[in-house]
Amino acid sequence: MSTAAVPVRRPPGPKSRPVVGYLPEFRKNPPPLLARFAREYGDIVYFKLGPQHTYLLNHPDFVKDVFVTHSANFTKSRILQRAKSLLGEGLLTSEGDAHKRQRRLMQPAFHHQRLIGYSRQMSRYAGLWRGRWKDGETRDIHEEMMRLTLAIVGMTLFSADVEGDAPEVGEALGQILDLFNFLFLPFSEYLEVLPIPPVRRMEKAREQLDSIIYRVIRERRASGEDKGDLLSMMLMAVDEDGAGVMSDQQVRDEAITIFLAGHETTANALTWTWYLLSQHPEVEAKLHAEVDRVLGGRLPEFEDLPNLKYAEMVLAESMRLYPPVWAIGRRAKSDYPVGGFVIPGGSVVILSPWVSHHDPRWYPDPLKFDPERWTPDESGKRPKFSYFPFGGGPRLCIGERFAWIEGTMLLAALAAKWRLRLDPHQKVEPKATITLRSRYGMRMRLEARG
Numbered sequence: 001m002s003t004a005a006v007p008v009r010r011p012p013g014p015k016s017r018p019v020v021g022y023l024p025e026f027r028k029n030p031p032p033l034l035a036r037f038a039r040e041y042g043d044i045v046y047f048k049l050g051p052q053h054t055y056l057l058n059h060p061d062f063v064k065d066v067f068v069t070h071s072a073n074f075t076k077s078r079i080l081q082r083a084k085s086l087l088g089e090g091l092l093t094s095e096g097d098a099h100k101r102q103r104r105l106m107q108p109a110f111h112h113q114r115l116i117g118y119s120r121q122m123s124r125y126a127g128l129w130r131g132r133w134k135d136g137e138t139r140d141i142h143e144e145m146m147r148l149t150l151a152i153v154g155m156t157l158f159s160a161d162v163e164g165d166a167p168e169v170g171e172a173l174g175q176i177l178d179l180f181n182f183l184f185l186p187f188s189e190y191l192e193v194l195p196i197p198p199v200r201r202m203e204k205a206r207e208q209l210d211s212i213i214y215r216v217i218r219e220r221r222a223s224g225e226d227k228g229d230l231l232s233m234m235l236m237a238v239d240e241d242g243a244g245v246m247s248d249q250q251v252r253d254e255a256i257t258i259f260l261a262g263h264e265t266t267a268n269a270l271t272w273t274w275y276l277l278s279q280h281p282e283v284e285a286k287l288h289a290e291v292d293r294v295l296g297g298r299l300p301e302f303e304d305l306p307n308l309k310y311a312e313m314v315l316a317e318s319m320r321l322y323p324p325v326w327a328i329g330r331r332a333k334s335d336y337p338v339g340g341f342v343i344p345g346g347s348v349v350i351l352s353p354w355v356s357h358h359d360p361r362w363y364p365d366p367l368k369f370d371p372e373r374w375t376p377d378e379s380g381k382r383p384k385f386s387y388f389p390f391g392g393g394p395r396l397c398i399g400e401r402f403a404w405i406e407g408t409m410l411l412a413a414l415a416a417k418w419r420l421r422l423d424p425h426q427k428v429e430p431k432a433t434i435t436l437r438s439r440y441g442m443r444m445r446l447e448a449r450g
């Protein structure tokens with residue numbers, strides 16, 4: 001019996017280009033390119049990135065399919081595989097059963113009671129920062145937010161004061177962060193084996209950070225003390241069968257993963273939020289009214305969160321317009337039928353919060369900054385996966401609750417005392433690295449609220 005191969009019908013997409021495909025544009029400024037593809041070709045778009053067959057899926061049903069319903073048919077795309085040289089087998093980079101086990105072991109570190117503990121540190125650091133700023137000075141708010149969220153993740157993870165007691169940690173992490181971006185340059189896998197300066201610096205920074213982390217792990221194991229931080233949780237974690245605990249190497253991999261995944265994203269979300277507030281005085285006034293009413297000048301506590309709803313809506317709307325993770329990649333393990341087409345096994349699938357969050361079907365007048373879109377009534381009208389700044393399914397961001405708590409508390413605590421005004425010379429443009437940064441930083445003038 002002959003089984004003639006059925007020709008695969010390709011979804012629509014931009015005209016094919018030899019050799020590099022759309023790689024050059026994709027490297028330069030990918031979010032608008034993807035948005036244009038979606039506008040012109042619809043919910044399933046085919047294009048080539050270099051030799052790679054790539055499919056952009058835009059409909060919330062397809063997004064749900066990939067994240068949830070058919071998640072077992074997808075692995076992380078190459079870009080995250082590359083991060084393994086730094087992150088080892090941490091949550092972000094592991095796959096299959098190894099990932100399931102790590103996720104189970106890590107989950108208790110993000111339980112409600114633990115989050116309440118971390119929220120005290122968030123509030124304390126917000127207090128430090130707002131007390132440090134001077135009326136009338138201009139600061140790069142992106143840098144401020146990076147240092148603030150790094151300090152918080154350092155404290156919640158290790159009980160280490162990255163700002164004060166342990167500047168070596170901060171320094172090594174700074175280097176690692178730069179080099180983390182280097183890792184994502186195309187062809188960096190070839191550069192990595194060469195003894196060129198960035199590679200040596202990365203090796204050194206990695207060794208330095210490893211030696212600090214392993215020392216802290218040793219000391220903590222020896223003392224057996226539960227300090228209420230993430231590290232204690234990881235050291236105490238026991239698998240369901242009671243057998244598997246985390247090795248030092250696994251704890252190290254998770255610690256670095258959380259350090260990296262857990263601060264730049266939140267810092268970007270806050271940076272864009274301050275920018276948007278500076279451009280929309282009516283939203284800013286409403287936020288000020290809420291924080292004044294709820295906090296009356298004191299620092300926020302965990303119990304205040306249900307009353308800081310408008311602050312949360314502002315953050316949600318800011319992450320709609322500037323999703324800190326602007327695209328999420330997967331590789332199909334085997335042929336995947338979707339929307340009347342078949343995506344062949346081995347292809348890359350891209351889901352883009354940037355594209356979906358700007359889709360006028362779900363967000364009329366999509367460029368308008370309007371926190372009122374996030375009242376329970378309004379959000380209830382939209383399909384769930386029209387908004388996915390934290391991904392979804394088994395790989396949903398484990399720090400999502402942490403990030404909402406941190407973002408809302410920092411926003412409320414700082415807005416209670418300060419109004420931030422964009423420096424007139426500041427150029428504003430997003431830059432899509434792994435996260436969506438502000439290309440030229442974000443210099444803003446600080447004005448004390450009377």
Ligand code: HEM
Nearest residue numbers: 091092261262265266324325389390391395397398399403
């Ligand atoms: C606004 C802040 C944040 C955003 C927008 C964000 C976004 C994301 C997204 C989109 C993913 C899924 C990636 C994928 O499916 O390929 C993810 C995963 C992850 N995030 Fe976050 N994140 C944020 C904050 C945090 C924080 C605060 C932490 C830790 C304290 C964290 C830790 C992680 C980890 C460990 C993973 C991997 C989870 C897994 O695969 O099981 N993130 N994040």
